[in-house]
Amino acid sequence: MTIRLGWLAGAGLCLLQWMIVPAGHAETLPAPTVYTLDPQALAQAKNALAHDAPVLLPAYRKLVSDAGRAMTVAPLSVTAKGIMPPSGDKHDYLSMAPYWWPDATRPNGLPYMRRDGRINPSTKNNDTDSRRIETFSDTVGTLGMAYYFTGERRYAERAALLLRTWFLDPATRMNPNLEYAQAVMGVNNGRGTGIIDTRHFWQVIDTIGIITPAGVLSDDEQAGLKRWFTDYTHWMMSSKGGRDEAAATNNHGSYFDEQLVNQARYIGDDALARSVLSEAQRKRYDVQIRSDGRQPLELVRTRAFHYSVFNLQALTRMAHYGQATGVDLWAYPQASKAALQTAVDYLAPYVLNPSTWPYTDIQGVAYADFLPVYLQARRAYGPPADDAAIVKTLFERVPAAREWLYWPVTGASHADAQTAQIHPVQ
Structure with a gap:
């Protein structure tokens, strides 16, 4: 089965899929123990697939195909x-x-x-x-x-x-x-x-x-894996x-912190995770993101869009980790003007109009890289005004990306949902 997307005039693609998670079902699915992904989001995607949600089928089929090769x-x-x-x-x-x-x-x-x-x-x-x-x-x-x-x-x-x-x-x-x-x-x-x-x-x-x-x-193997990551975490810090x-101020510093927090949570050192996340407010978000959302340390690169998104991938992961450790980075420095939201909002228009990107990028707009950042920000802050157009563009560019399963799009209004007509083709 393939999918054909039809649209009411001027509506644009809406993949927000109001029916994607029927109320009362997702919470009954077993929640996996994950740290970077979201167990609730994964359960939503799994439940949606059980109800034949066509928006997720390209990503699911690609996953199964990739898994065959992985075997x-x-x-x-x-x-x-x-x-x-x-x-x-x-x-x-x-x-x-x-x-x-x-x-x-x-x-x-x-x-x-x-x-x-x-x-x-x-x-x-x-x-x-x-x-x-x-x-x-x-x-x-x-x-x-x-x-x-x-x-x-x-x-x-x-x-x-x-x-x-x-x-x-x-x-x-x-x-x-x-x-x-x-x-x-x-x-x-x-x-x-x-x-x-x-x-x-x-x-x-x-x-x-x-x-x-x-x-x-x-049990011994589980303990051995935790020992390995405990030793690696100690090496990173010493x-x-x-x-x-x-001490790096650009994306390298962000990924150092992101890895350290992820590993600390896995090995059970929540104090270390909270400490790194709290320091990241000053060391990463304040230093890297300007008030208009630009990331100057990444914009000087020859792949400026890619590196801006690449850095945000680390920062959004840390914000996700912070939800479990009591450090609210999604709303830092203040909920009315969160740094992460501003940074994502700065990049989003160039997904729709890549030719207007004012900096160098020798490979062009990185749609696949932007996708996980946008989907996570969308879940944290809600869909922006041009959400339907952005999601349409991202789905057209990377319809089978696994991030659609990681962070399923679930927040459409009833009016938005009525604009989407998803028909199977025999």
């Missing part, structure tokens, strides 16, 4: 890389700075030179771990979501196998440090900026909680690289 991914390990880290231990993670290239004016190309926004393909091959860690995290995340939405145990079993291989098996486990992350050839063996390489671990942590009811991880990254 064929061999267990991944940092020990599979082709280059030995300076430590002489392949259990240590190794990556190269992606925007650094050989200096063509020098015979050996050293030291490398920076070309912002231009990824050196040699930094993304199997000689190092950066592509591998992203593939691992995304694969585990896909399997976890597939288990949650389908209930098929095989997905949970495969996710558990990948988790054991990466974190627990003595022959293949990653050491809990990033001493040699994002090295620059001819300059250093690793930098604090490389800590951003583990930003995908939120999928891993949420998947651990999602698959726990399946009984595919023993290492020179960690201290350097914590």
Whole structure:
């Protein structure tokens, strides 16, 4: 079955789907143990799919397709890389700075030179771990979501196998440090900026909680995973690289905090989570977001729209974490002019009119990157005046994005809902 969207004249697409969560049903679904995603939102999406909500079907079908491929991914390990880290231990993670290239004016190309926004393909091959860690995290995340939405145990079993291989098996486990992350050839063996390489671990942590009811991880394995993240959290806070990254004022600092809070919540250190979130008010939101919503530290990049949204992804996650820890970042510094709402509102018009973007972006407006930020802000603040047009554009651009399942659109008024006619085509 495919879907065709018909519209009343001038109404635009409305994917707000007033019937998406029938009252009294979503709360009866079992809530998964997740930290970055929202158990209520996931339950809403699951319930909507049970009632054949067509808006979510493209994302659901893509998830099942992705899960089929994920089942064929061999267990991944940092020990599979082709280059030995300076430590002489392949259990240590190794990556190269992606925007650094050989200096063509020098015979050996050293030291490398920076070309912002231009990824050196040699930094993304199997000689190092950066592509591998992203593939691992995304694969585990896909399997976890597939288990949650389908209930098929095989997905949970495969996710558990990948988790054991990466974190627990003595022959293949990653050491809990990033001493040699994002090295620059001819300059250093690793930098604090490389800590951003583990930003995908939120999928891993949420998947651990999602698959726990399946009984595919023993109590000892659950404890081992928490020990790994406890050790990694300690390394982040005590290492020179960690201290350097914590002091970063742009998106690198945001992702350091975001990861630290997520891991602190997972390992049960709520005091640490609250402390980092409270400090983030001053260190991140005050420093990074201007009163009109601009993020100057990201606008100077060659991919200014992408990096503005990229930073907001970390900040919106922290706001979500704050809901569970008593630090209200959604309403900071004040509910009538929340920094996050202002920042999202600043970017939203360029989704509708990308040619008016006044800064450089060598790849154009990043619709897929903006989607999770917009959907979360929409749930926090309510739909803005041009919501129907924005959601229409995002759905047209990325109809099968998984974020539609993560943050289902549920807040349409009755008048808005009447403008949407969703018809199956045989």
